[in-house]
Amino acid sequence: MTGPAAAANLAAATVGTPLINFVIFAFFVVVTLVIAVSAAGTNRSTTDYYAGGRAFTGWQNGIAIGGDYLSAASFLGIAGIIALAGYDGFLYSIGFLVGWLLVLLLISEPLRNTGRYTMADVLDLRLKAVPVRAAAAASTLTVSLFYLLAQMAGAGALVSLLLGVSSSAGQDVVVAVVGVLMIFYVLVGGMKGTTWVQIVKATILAAGAAVTTIWVLSRAGFSLPGLLHHAASSSVAGNAVLGPGLEYGVSTAAKFDFISLALALVLGTAGLPHVLMRLYTVPNAREARRSVLWTIWLVGLFYLCTLILGFGAMWLVGGKQILAAPGGGDSAVPLLAFKLGGTLLLAVVAAVAFATILAVVAGLTITASACFAHDVYANVLRGGDTDPAEEVRVARIAAVVIGALAVIGGISAKGIDVAFLVGLAFAIAASANLPSILYSLFWPRFTARGAVWSIYGGLISAVGLIIFSPVVSGQAAPAGGGGSSLISDPHINFAFFPLTNPAIVSIPLAFFLGWLGTVTDPSPADPARFARMQVRAFTGVGAERSGRS
């Protein structure tokens, strides 16, 4: 299908053949369900349900972490920004990669050595205080739900493009179906099933991206300068797309906004609860290190592919057609696939993108449900006095509730830019989680009050600044990464914070509050607890064992 046929399809707000897309979607869903069910056979203990029995190898977990991390925002969003604004999308993707060094160097091994299932376990080992665990759980749940919202919002837009579901009610149904599927994966598969879904998804995502990238390069005669030249000359902005400044603007606020976003990306990865939880699915700290190394390779090579895909879409599809398609920038890669390989490649790319959303929402749901059952229910409400079977039962109920919340949230957040929402989730993660993790691992004087102040301070300031930013009110016209505000009426304006990303204020504030709470705490830190924390973190003594040993 070329020329008029493709144009007619676009006019009908879809590309390709919805039936073929649907068949490939269904095929993927069935395959992953079979995987989830067959992996689930041994889901008995909390360690099985939350941590997959700690029996995954480093490379399996590394690929699964990549599967959790490379969301639809990365696959479609980043390539879309590159296709429309060129270099600035590349700038965006680098922050997503560089942040992994922090996980590798400071977080992965100590975390695996000192925790059981959640981030709160680490703080609990160091500080042993119920309010600290409650605070850590509050921030884990907030970040997970925010991230979940972003993914669900993306699912609606994607499906409208690929299945030809253009009515609002139809998209809502699709979001609900995604929610039901994800609840099923989590309930039946637990962490084991979810991990295998991630591995399958990451593998086909990487393969799909690699094939399409090579295809684009072959069109450009395997010459990167050639591709850049074609892309720049087919863009209305010309050579400007090869340098920074098109997406993030030239005003001072826009400049600081981008620095704020960069800070969120580089520090946020190390605070993402669904990434941290995955580090517990391997037998020991060394495998956790290996996991992160695998993830760095996967994520790095993937973002290099998105650079080619983005410029390829700019050249072969063109900005005008991308903007006209439903989903805007998010449709750049599907349109590129259609241009290159016709209906079949489009269907494959669409299935990959759909798989991505399903897998990421499943990963987030299991994290949030584990946090609720293990931290809130078992330790805060019941004081640690529950049996594992009951904890798993509560986790399953929590997964259903969280899935329902995500469906409702996803329906109401429809149409908000996915990459942008993810940037905000990173800012909240970096502000609320990272300072207290680093302090408890490396600062002898850190106290419970410091942890509570830092977590709530980071969480409340990040969320609060988003509420009082142009994201929520006061902006009618599209600008920055967002589009118009949530409240699009320009007369309602309570946006006194000029930046759309709060990280540049909330992260330093959370570090400061952690320090302030500690130095003003009347009860000093317990040196014995810090010694235990550090000895365990560095040597692995007393670390949780693999379920198989």
Add this chain to the structure above:
Amino acid sequence: MALFQPNHGRASSTTAPQSGRGSASGYEAVRASRDFWTLRRRFGSFVVPACVLFISWYFLFVIVAVFAPGFMRISVFGDVNVGLCFGAAQFVSTFAIALSYRRWAQRRLDPLSDRMRHRLEGGRRQ
């Protein structure tokens, strides 16, 4: 068993913990031991400079991109400009730091931490 060399004259091998989980004061003795001090110092000597390096290198990139976009547009060859090379260098440096950490940790960190763990766990089982 000369496990942990005395450090600051406080801990000696005789006060090294014989029990793991319960005895927090035992961990304090381990933390004060020569081996653990070496382990921490080695960890810091790699990780702290590496973190400072990659974070400042990344923010140098971001700040140049934001405040000196003209510099990023300078052509290196044809349509490949400074900005693309700078960005590619971020990928290369990330891979390089990750790989050198793995190599370094395997040589300098793992043998020491394995030795400490085996001794501590051996002590606990007795």
